[in-house]
Amino acid sequence: MNDLTRLSAHEMTALLRSGEVSSQALTEAHLAVAERQNRALNAWLAIYRADALAQATAADERIAEARHEGAAALNALHPLCGVPIGLKDLVSVKGGQATAGSKILQGYIAPFDSTVTARLRQAGAVILGKTNMDEFAMGSSCEHSAYGPTANPWDLTRVPGGSSGGSAAAVAAYHVPVSIGTDTGGSIRQPASLCGIVGLKPTYGRVSRYGIVAFASSLDQIGPFARDARDAAILLHAISGRDARDATSAPVEVPDELLKLPTSDDEAAGYLRGRRIALPREYFVEGMEPGVAARVREAVAAMEQAGAKVEEVSLPHTEYGLATYYIIAPAECSSNLARFDGVKYGLSDRTSGEYIADYLRTRGAGFGPEVKRRIMLGTYALSAGYYDAYYLKAQKVRTLIKADFDAVWAAGFDAICAPTSPTVAFPMGAKMADPVAMYLSDACTLPVNMAGLPGVSIPAGLSDGLPVGLQIIGAPWSELSMLRLARAYEGITARAPWRDLEPAELQLTDDPTTPSPIERKERLNAGASATGSGKA
Amino acid sequence: MTVAQAAGKSGALEKYEAVIGIEIHCQLKTVSKMFCGCSTDIDGAAPNSHCCPVCLGLPGVLPTINKAAVEFVIATGFAIEATVASTTRWDRKNYFYPDLPKGYQISQYQLPLAANGRLTFDTSDGPFTVRVNRAHLEEDTGRLIHQDLDGRRVSLIDFNRSGMPLMEIVTEPNIRTAEQARRYAEELRLLMRTIGASDAEMENGQMRVEANVSIRPIGREAFGTRVEVKNMNSMRAVERAIAFEIERQAVAIDAGESIHMETRGWDEGSQSTYHMRPKEEENDYRYFPEPDLPPLLTTPEWLAEIKARLPELPATRRTRYREAYGLSAYDAGVLVNDAAATALFEGALAAGAGVPAKLLANWVTGEYMRLAKGEGSGGSTDPAELAALVKLVAAGAISGTNAKEIFAEHFASGAKVAAIVESRGFRQISDAGALGAAIDTVLAANPAAVADYRAGTLAAIGFLVGQVMKATRGQANAAMVQTALRERLDKV
């Protein structure tokens, strides 16, 4: 074993069970690289060395016991037993922080496990730490974190995408084989695309939201990041299923076939034969980088070559997606974030002696500009006299967007293929001054949230040396067939040269002279204010 | 009926009609809170001892519905002849206050569980029907406690009450008098207790009554300016506060003053309402559908099941008591309005075959209720024993006076009626020979009364009966004594 961090989760499973490697060794190897490189990447907000090693020891004991009992007991273990994992810092882990990337939750310690956390513990996964994110999952670049931006390991001057940028960068940089993110408008798929990994947003209701700090309740879903489809499927399997604590989680069976995606590339590729794939013309939008469009069309052509039937379709209400999303998501967040008032936990300014004034001070100091912008948008959209014109109208458009997709499934398509992000990773600071430009990063992903559908972004090559993601969108509860498609695409591109590439600037993260993303941001800000004063 | 009757004091009130709407919050009697598993047994509990991440509104928590609470509201809906929704929804009511941990309250705005109901009850002017606009479910808030701590004025928060299930019942403004308002609240309280939905004790906040009161010149359609009255902690306070408010508004209008939109509190000490806060504009609560809870479908099967489980309701029971047992409307009302009395009455009827219902009802509304409400009334009554006692009285086996003594002893000690009769030697003297001797003695000892009677003062016989009863230590059959006395006095 040259470098344990280069293993996929399913490779780790095999080695753990055969006894060739211990979870202790795996965990130590991943901790070492995460601790060493985090200064240059800022992917982690917390690394739990002692807890992780304790969990690894427990996993090793479980595996040893099962091995002693026999093959059946060993197979009954979840494949994630003993495998290190990272959690976005809005997942509640009992006794740990859950900042949601915000100053307002500084000092808050969750007194309970989220359902996802509990299921991961049950599976025996080793929680390495908490990853960086845009504040309250609002953003597409990870630059809206109150704890500094995360760098993209492919180009440290660029963003990893967001909001789950830390989770994506950590997997891309081999700090963990898999991690957990959340996706409200693209926050798993877009950073997966920008970091060159797999990121899946499940069907709304597939994964319990209990214990996940909420952004927009009707859109939020929790999902896996991984470096291949098989690992994504394994992690999805561990966290899915009805939870009595989440009334919106659905009593839909979690297929065990998620644990048995084909190992052989050729066998995997066979799944494409006869599949009907829809290519929505509205998703090749103006402003899309030609390199991105080209990679996506090439990927679809390769699938066609392998036996899939590809047809162009229309999703006519796509153009209204962004506008309606930016009414519904802020409306829900304006209410969800009302609890952060400084009375019970986190940041609290009690200097005024009057509660409303204390609220204003606490929230004024605790929330960043993007969060404030969305709270204001949402409060406005829900106000008396505006509710019908904005919120109610947006809900109606939402049903039209969903109907667009329903028509595609009714026509017998197995999946929709589209770009994940209109661009490759963009430079830090490039879109911070223009919120709408930032919002457009999610134009191809947020309709999927509006319709409650599953979507996965998988690597589809590079454009100008940076990863491009292919988005596969499926009908509700079709995660298994989407992941089989994703695995099939891996099969037909297994020998493509870009498959062997590691993130181009990963080596730099070991160099102590490499500036940290926080330093980069400070320089950018200094530059911007210099320009600003020049203008004045 | 008139407003003057309700408010009473001012002649000016003859000119005005009151328009009253009532909002009642009832704490539902569920085992756990509305949206989490915390126990509702919070009375006297240490602050913040009955809380969990959900009712504290910690980041990431989600509500789950307490089915029992929903069923109580549906049952109430059926009991007030309301339309029960086939689909209901939860809405968020957004506002900031330290006792509201999530910054919003989960309530029902657009699709309440029950709508368009009514409740009919007796008043001193006869039956009256209040139209109920809606009954819906929501969660309670925490409680602020203001106190001095280490020399500083502080506000402490107790979240034990946070997330307790509340039913809010809102009437149409078709109530016209303070008495109607009180009677409505009383009848609703009785209904809650009968259904088992709430203990509805006003004193400890399980039932909170608020009234919207305005007046208008009799004959005018348009409503006057409405004032909200709060802090009424008893049924008596409800009636007095509303009567006071009607009077206050009438006097003010007559004096050429205008009424302001405001919230007023009832002050028990001064028996008057006082200004609490202005109510310039309706708050914008930015209601929107609660995205954490899917709409709730109430299937016809489920509704039928809840309906079938409903106990006999007070109105039905009163009618039955009148029709089946010949009770007066008043007695039926007194019996039914007291849950313990109803239970005793029903229990005694069930336990004692052939016990005369009307006589039994008199005993329950009379002796039982007198003792039960008495000072330090730690006693109890076994329905079977009461039935046995009433049967003895009806058969003439013991006198009414002795029966009261026996009942009092049973109430205090729980001893069996038969045992008390035995040990005290209470056995009614209905033997003509034994009575004759006692009567002879009394007649001989009271020549003046005998003379009065014979001279035409017939009432003197009452005195003589009393003397015989006294001589027999109450054991004589009073009716027989009277007949025997008459026979002897009229003979000569």
Ligand SMILES: [Zn+2]
């Ligand atoms: Zn609770």
